[in-house]
Amino acid sequence: MEKKTVRTGIIGAGFSAKFHFEALKKVHCANVDVKGVFALQGAEEYAKERGIKVYDSLEKIIEDVDVVHVCATAESHESIAIAALKRDKFAIVEKPLTGYFGGDSKDFNGENFAKSEALDCAMASVKRMLEAEKKSKGKILYAENWIYAPSIQKEREIIEKTGAQILWMHGEEAHSGSHAATYGFWKFSGGGVMITKGCHPLTAALYLKRVEGRKRDGKPIRPKAVTSRTHALTRLKNFRDEGHIRADYHDIDDFSVMHVVFEDGTIADIFASDIILGGIHNWLEVAANNHRTICNINPNTAMQTYNPVEANFKDIYVVEKTGTKQGWSNPSPDEDWFTGYPQEIEAFYRTIAHGEPVETDSGLAADCIATIYSAYISAEKMGAEVVIPH
């Protein structure tokens, strides 16, 4: 059978646009014809390195393709995805799906507004996106790579085949600070570390409870309420900066914890922070009624290396965000694979080319947004429980 060809456009030319392009090279289920890139900044260089065309408008690139990869900063996700859906195109949307970015106010500061406003506005944005999707022949394909990480998919298999009941999950995404210049400003990121990093382990936890409910009763078990605390540790007056942790945030949290209660009374505790040294720290532990699993997304012990001299490894990529390559380390022999990037893009192209259902649909993305902005209300109330809107 002849492979279908999918015409592709990349929106954004930064960090995520790069790993999306790498994953596109590995798609098996369809021929991928990358038509080009559109970005506010960096498009020329990105296009030159990859031998693709630069578009000068969003409209033109959408016109020429079947799917856009929305790899632009979070505040633009809604408008780009809706523009694509209106023309019956697919939109692969990076995390977070959308959010609250402070409206048009020039003086907006993430610390000085009622967090209920953030929840209401973010949910209104989600609603507009879901309505556009309903009217479209295209779909929102939510790019939450954790769901496609091999360890999370293995856990899905265990839950499905053993009929497990998950009682408690705890997980974390953390490192020593994100690279992007816009990170650190609520108005670009839609919040602090609770949304930018917390969305990953949270969505994995929401997903596994969905899988459990889907298997047992044919419907997902959804999050019901959340309790949260957030902190800005690197902005404490007495923070002693020794240069290892990024510490130039404007108005965001750099530490957060969410305690999520699901409809069936079971729970998840999700940590996210920008204060962890020693490389990226991404894991989810599942305590079920019939098994216990620890998904070590990054680092893991697939490889352990001892290097006596830092300079030996000057040309060796070891693992994301590691501070030093000297001594013992856990190099990732295929970091993208352990992180789920190629698997998620393959899954999305199976949906686009062959109509297969997608695990990370807009409903899962919407539950993530509802939970996180409810958590910001809880944090504002110093940890009071907040009911999550559906």
Ligand SMILES: NC(=O)c1ccc[n+]([C@@H]2O[C@H](COP(=O)([O-])OP(=O)(O)OC[C@H]3O[C@@H](n4cnc5c(N)ncnc54)[C@H](O)[C@@H]3O)[C@@H](O)[C@H]2O)c1
């Ligand atoms: N899944 C992951 O592991 C992961 C990792 C990093 C970033 N992300 C997500 O990817 C998205 C982008 O982050 P990044 O790190 O690539 O940012 P970045 O700052 O490296 O790049 C952003 C790119 O988007 C462009 N852009 C911004 N607004 C635009 C608009 N309206 N139209 C066209 N282009 C626009 C910028 O010019 C730039 O080229 C964010 O939503 C982020 O949360 C996901």
